[in-house]
Amino acid sequence: MASHFAGIDVGASATKVAVVDEQGDLQGHAVRRSGVDFAASAQEGFQRALAMAGLQAQDIAGVISTGYGRKNVPFAGASRTEIACHGAGAYFHYPQAITVVDIGGQDNKIIKLDAQGRRKSFKMNRKCAAGTGAFLEEMALRLDLELGAMNQLAAAAREEVTLGAFCTVFTGTELLSKIREGVRVEPLVKGLFRSVVKRVREMDTLTNLVVMTGGVVAHNPFLMEMMAQEVGREVVTTPRPQLNGAWGAALLARDQLT
Amino acid sequence: MVMPPIKATKQMKKLMEDHFLGLAKAKEEGNPKVAWCTSVGPAELLHAMGFDVYFPENHGAMLGATRMATDLIPEAVAAGYSPEICSYLTSDVGSYLAGQTPLTRAYGLESVPRADVLVFNNNQCREVQDWFMFYAREWDVPLVGINNPRVIHEVKESHVADVKSQMHDMIPVLEQVSGNKFDIDRFREVVGLSKQCTIRWRKVLEGAAHHPSPMTFFDHCIHMAPAVVLRGKQEAVDYYDLLLAEIDQMVQDQVAAVPGEQVRLYWDGMPVWGRLRMLSELLNELQAPIVSSTYCNSWIFDALDERDPFDSMARAALELFNVRDDDFKEGYVKEWVERCGVAGIIFHDAKTCPYNTNSRFAMPQRLSQELGLPTLVINGDLNDLRFFSDEQAKTNIEAFVEQLLEQAA
Ligand code: SF4
Numbered sequence: 001m002a003s004h005f006a007g008i009d010v011g012a013s014a015t016k017v018a019v020v021d022e023q024g025d026l027q028g029h030a031v032r033r034s035g036v037d038f039a040a041s042a043q044e045g046f047q048r049a050l051a052m053a054g055l056q057a058q059d060i061a062g063v064i065s066t067g068y069g070r071k072n073v074p075f076a077g078a079s080r081t082e083i084a085c086h087g088a089g090a091y092f093h094y095p096q097a098i099t100v101v102d103i104g105g106q107d108n109k110i111i112k113l114d115a116q117g118r119r120k121s122f123k124m125n126r127k128c129a130a131g132t133g134a135f136l137e138e139m140a141l142r143l144d145l146e147l148g149a150m151n152q153l154a155a156a157a158r159e160e161v162t163l164g165a166f167c168t169v170f171t172g173t174e175l176l177s178k179i180r181e182g183v184r185v186e187p188l189v190k191g192l193f194r195s196v197v198k199r200v201r202e203m204d205t206l207t208n209l210v211v212m213t214g215g216v217v218a219h220n221p222f223l224m225e226m227m228a229q230e231v232g233r234e235v236v237t238t239p240r241p242q243l244n245g246a247w248g249a250a251l252l253a254r255d256q257l258t
Numbered sequence: 259m260v261m262p263p264i265k266a267t268k269q270m271k272k273l274m275e276d277h278f279l280g281l282a283k284a285k286e287e288g289n290p291k292v293a294w295c296t297s298v299g300p301a302e303l304l305h306a307m308g309f310d311v312y313f314p315e316n317h318g319a320m321l322g323a324t325r326m327a328t329d330l331i332p333e334a335v336a337a338g339y340s341p342e343i344c345s346y347l348t349s350d351v352g353s354y355l356a357g358q359t360p361l362t363r364a365y366g367l368e369s370v371p372r373a374d375v376l377v378f379n380n381n382q383c384r385e386v387q388d389w390f391m392f393y394a395r396e397w398d399v400p401l402v403g404i405n406n407p408r409v410i411h412e413v414k415e416s417h418v419a420d421v422k423s424q425m426h427d428m429i430p431v432l433e434q435v436s437g438n439k440f441d442i443d444r445f446r447e448v449v450g451l452s453k454q455c456t457i458r459w460r461k462v463l464e465g466a467a468h469h470p471s472p473m474t475f476f477d478h479c480i481h482m483a484p485a486v487v488l489r490g491k492q493e494a495v496d497y498y499d500l501l502l503a504e505i506d507q508m509v510q511d512q513v514a515a516v517p518g519e520q521v522r523l524y525w526d527g528m529p530v531w532g533r534l535r536m537l538s539e540l541l542n543e544l545q546a547p548i549v550s551s552t553y554c555n556s557w558i559f560d561a562l563d564e565r566d567p568f569d570s571m572a573r574a575a576l577e578l579f580n581v582r583d584d585d586f587k588e589g590y591v592k593e594w595v596e597r598c599g600v601a602g603i604i605f606h607d608a609k610t611c612p613y614n615t616n617s618r619f620a621m622p623q624r625l626s627q628e629l630g631l632p633t634l635v636i637n638g639d640l641n642d643l644r645f646f647s648d649e650q651a652k653t654n655i656e657a658f659v660e661q662l663l664e665q666a667a
Contacts (some may be wrong), residue, residue, distance in 0.1 A: 068649060068653075080660065081653055081656050081657040081660055082653065082657075083653070083657035083660070083661075084657065084660055107650070118664060118665065119661045119664060119665075120632075121626075121632060121661075122657055122658075122661070124650060124653065124654055124657075
């Protein structure tokens with residue numbers, strides 16, 4: 001009998017798949033680039049996650065899709081918004097009143113849940129990509145750095161450069177002028193991280209336990225440390241922050257069917 | 259399921275056609291003279307003086323709805339008008355500079371009917387004055403208007419006296435341009451007709467208090483046209499009689515504008531003209547009709563009274579939502595939210611219209627607390643679609659409705 005559930009999170013840059021069992025525990029997962037053919041990426045990610053879990057498609061009782069390309073997953077039984085899925089994913093690990101801060105490739109979300117896991121409010125960032133993964137990617141390019149190197153550089157910085165611009169393009173120009181002034185790269189990267197944290201902070205108040213999720217946090221855990229500093233208390237994350245939306249979608253598929 | 263269209267729409271289209279063809283004819287014959295008026299300006303006075311009245315904001319909305327705005331705004335920007343000021347202004351000025359208008363396709367008009375006089379009330383915003391000034395310079399025609407007090411909590415006698423005297427001041431210019439003498443009895447008659455129009459328009463909007471709602475905000479955006487451009491004329495009164503009869507029947511038959519409505523919403527702020535259809539389809543699909551809006555309510559002028567036309571018109575101009583302070587506005591929204599059984603409020607933060615945007619001074623947070631209702635702010639614009647992201651708006655609205663349903667369950 002089909003006893004597993006899948007969540008497919010088709011983000012603007014990456015597609016994440018999670019397969020869970022009846023307890024909601026992760027049995028298989030996959031992350032791949034979304035590319036231009038969302039349906040194909042979803043299918044391929046799904047197959048990989050199934051293989052990892054040692055399951056066949058018929059073992060899956062329900063599939064929920066989410067994310068930017070949520071309507072492009074033909075084999076999903078239903079779709080839910082990222083807001084619902086990220087909330088469900090984080091609440092599974094922290095069943096209490098929480099504020100979920102998701103830093104995605106193209107947008108940021110702040111979702112507040114009460115102690116019962118019911119959503120109280122949510123915010124998504126504006127159209128501009130400042131403060132999102134795309135912002136860090138662009139800046140890595142400007143600084144001629146591997147994206148994966150940024151976390152270590154920020155963490156190693158003993159100083160920090162304050163970057164004042166709001167928009168991605170202006171920040172890029174600001175970076176160049178700092179480099180011309182001879183500023184070292186570590187404090188610059190830390191300054192960039194700070195501006196991500198600041199953009200998130202101004203989206204909403206951060207109440208209760210703050211749970212950070214998303215691919216950007218997965219690859220840059222130092223952002224959590226900085227956020228904790230900003231809010232003046234502990235900030236946590238989920239076991240696989242990048243899979244949080246997909247995992248949440250799988251949990252919603254389970255809840256819908258059980 | 260697609261709802262049968264509202265039958266009165268046909269008559270409305272005819273009225274709008276007559277309106278524009280009438281204006282074109284007036285220009286051809288040089289008589290009557292044409293006055294341009296702001297949408298909540300002193301149109302009644304202009305009708306009473308014998309002008310044919312043209313409303314550039316109506317043209318602005320058409321530029322938005324046809325999405326011509328996006329191509330035309332850059333023309334005005336290149337001429338020195340910032341892309342961050344009113345996109346009705348920039349699209350309208352751009353349309354003039356490019357020599358293109360949606361009136362050509364819709365009604366066969368080659369151009370907008372040129373103004374003989376431009377009359378504003380800046381009760382709604384400051385941009386209208388600068389907008390009209392462009393044409394006053396361009397055509398060398400008189401510009402007159404009312405500088406209305408703003409951000410007031412209650413309408414005081416001193417405010418009324420001020421606006422009234424400014425209305426009186428305009429009369430000599432209007433007499434000169436129109437060639438007609440001001441006639442108080444004619445003025446009373448027009449104000450009386452405008453009052454009759456307002457009474458009916460209010461009823462149309464209050465129809466949404468019924469469950470299920472026979473009309474949505476998107477229907478209101480279409481059917482408000484006579485209340486804006488034909489108020490003060492018998493045609494508008496007759497039109498709303500027709501529409502109200504149809505609404506009454508729909509209510510009796512329990513016809514729902516959005517079949518299976520699950521939650522009802524309130525819309526604050528300008529419509530996103532170029533995305534009305536997309537938003538309407540999305541909310542249909544989500545079975546979450548927007549039943550009431552600040553915007554469409556803004557053409558209810560309860561104060562009008564033909565017995566005291568100057569005084570009552572001044573009051574109507576001052577009672578306008580845009581003129582009031584946030585405390586008043588919150589009370590107003592609350593009243594309509596309660597009347598219409600609304601479960602959540604969507605605020606549209608229109609990039610280029612701060613005057614009709616009420617989310618920038620924490621009103622959503624305050625109203626949410628006071629009413630115990632969730633609120634959502636979406637970013638966009640009335641005409642400049644470069645400030646609107648379909649995907650962000652869709653996800654936000656879908657997530658909002660999802661939350662409301664979860665709360666209702
Ligand atoms: S109220 Fe807003 S949309 Fe209307 S004319 Fe003024 S700025 Fe433009």
